[in-house]
Every structure is written in C-alpha cells, then in structure tokens.
Amino acid sequence: QSALTQPRSVSGSPGQSVTISCTGTSSDVGNLNYVSWYQQHPGKAPKVMIYDVTKRPSGVPDRFSGSKSGNTASLTISGLQAEDEGDYYCCSYVGSYTSVFGGGTKLTVL
Amino acid sequence: EVQFLESGGGLVQPGGSLRLSCEASRFTISRYAMTWVRQVPGKGLEWVSGISTSESSTNYAESVKGRFTISRDNSKNMVYLQMNSLRAEDTAVYYCAPYNSGWYFDFWGQGTLVTVSS
Numbered sequence: 001q002s003a004l005t006q007p008r009s010v011s012g013s014p015g016q017s018v019t020i021s022c023t024g025t026s027s028d029v030g031n032l033n034y035v036s037w038y039q040q041h042p043g044k045a046p047k048v049m050i051y052d053v054t055k056r057p058s059g060v061p062d063r064f065s066g067s068k069s070g071n072t073a074s075l076t077i078s079g080l081q082a083e084d085e086g087d088y089y090c091c092s093y094v095g096s097y098t099s100v101f102g103g104g105t106k107l108t109v110l
Numbered sequence: 111e112v113q114f115l116e117s118g119g120g121l122v123q124p125g126g127s128l129r130l131s132c133e134a135s136r137f138t139i140s141r142y143a144m145t146w147v148r149q150v151p152g153k154g155l156e157w158v159s160g161i162s163t164s165e166s167s168t169n170y171a172e173s174v175k176g177r178f179t180i181s182r183d184n185s186k187n188m189v190y191l192q193m194n195s196l197r198a199e200d201t202a203v204y205y206c207a208p209y210n211s212g213w214y215f216d217f218w219g220q221g222t223l224v225t226v227s228s
Contacts (some may be wrong), residue, residue: 001157001171001172003154003156032213034212034213034214036212036213036214036215038155038215040155045205045218045219045220045221046155046215046218047218048214048215048216051210051212051214051216052212052214055212057216087154089154089155091155091157091214091215093209093213093214096160096167096169097143097145097160097161097162097167097168097169097209098157098160098169099145099157099160099213100157101147101154101155101156101157102154103154104153104154104155
C-alpha cells in the first residue's frame with residue numbers, strides 16, 4: 001500500500017491548462033478503472049472532481065478532465081481560474097474495501 | 111442534506127485509546143461500504159480502514175493494522191473506529207466516508223481531530 005506518486009506542486013496562469021500526474025503500479029492505478037481525484041481547500045473537506053478515471057460528478061465544471069495510461073492517471077484542468085487553486089489528491093481503489101491516496105499536489109494559480 | 115458527523119477525537123497520551131464515532135444523517139449506511147481516512151494537519155490524505163456493508167470484511171492500512179478496529183452498527187446508522195496503542199504519528203483529522211458504488215468518496219464529514227501527545 002505505498003502512496004501514489006504526485007508532483008508536489010504545479011502552477012499556471014489564469015486561462016492556461018495544467019496537468020497533474022498520479023503514478024502507481026499494476027496493483028492499483030494500472031489494475032482497475034477506479035481512480036478518483038479530490039480538490040481540497042484549506043480547512044475544508046475534500047471534494048470529488050473526477051471518478052472512474054474520466055467521469056465528472058454533476059456540478060463539476062467540464063474544465064476538469066481525467067485520463068489514464070498504464071500505471072499513470074492524470075487530471076487536466078483547462079481554462080484555469082483563481083478558484084481552482086488548492087490541493088489535489090488522486091486515489092485508487094485496489095479492492096477488498098481498500099484505497100490508496102497520492103501524496104497530494106498543490107496547485108497555484110499565478 | 112446528507113451529513114456525516116465524526117466525534118470522539120481529543121487529546122490522548124501515547125499508548126492510550128480512543129473510540130471515534132461517525133453518525134450519518136439523511137443517508138442510509140447499510141447500503142454502503144464505509145471507510146475512515148485521516149489527514150495529518152498540513153499533510154496529505156491517508157486511507158486508514160474500510161468495512162463491508164455487513165461487517166464481514168474489514169481492511170486496514172499497514173500503519174494501523176493490529177491497533178485499530180473498524181466496526182459498524184447499521185441499525186444506528188453509525189460507524190466506529192477503535193484506536194488502541196496510539197502513537198504520535200496517529201495525530202490527524204479523521205474523516206469517515208462511504209464508498210460510492212464507483213468506489214470513490216462523494217460525501218465527507220468535517221472530521222474529528224485526534225492529538226496524541228504527552
């Protein structure tokens with residue numbers, strides 16, 4: 001159950017696109033299509049932005065998209081807005097009521 | 111509005127025990143597997159434990175295995191986390207969350223802070 005690997009920080013200017021990677025193994029990210037992404041603002045609980053690798057919950061802007069290739073999942077945010085700034089975590093369900101999170105990525109909107 | 115209310119956190123000495131509770135409102139937990147996730151202040155999220163709908167299957171992170179026990183009472187709509195032999199590194203905000211059918215977390219409580227310190 002090693003944590004998934006994410007970059008510690010990414011940044012972009014308003015209107016630009018950024019991509020956050022999430023690298024695991026063939027036992028987690030590469031095994032099932034149950035990768036989800038969470039946004040967290042300071043002092044708040046996490047909020048799901050993407051689930052099942054590519055699906056967006058209702059209410060999440062279509063600027064957020066997810067993908068996966070092999071053992072690496074990615075979250076892309078296009079048309080960056082100031083309110084997108086925060087921490088982002090990937091998560092992979094690995095079976096038997098067990099999940100593993102990434103270490104988190106701090107997104108700064110310049 | 112669906113709500114999850116975690117309680118039972120507080121200050122405890124190393125080696126001590128705490129029992130966390132999670133009460134769901136406007137949400138029937140009996141239909142869902144449940145989990146506990148924790149977050150050290152200023153750090154990342156860590157999955158701690160999960161439990162099946164019927165309590166027949168449980169699992170734990172290696173960091174808490176043998177010390178923590180997850181349980182549930184579907185009749186009371188409650189989930190619990192018994193934490194024994196607590197260590198300083200267990201200091202964190204603890205969240206309970208249901209597994210959505212897609213094995214992700216779409217509902218979170220505000221968490222309860224556990225501080226392990228002498």
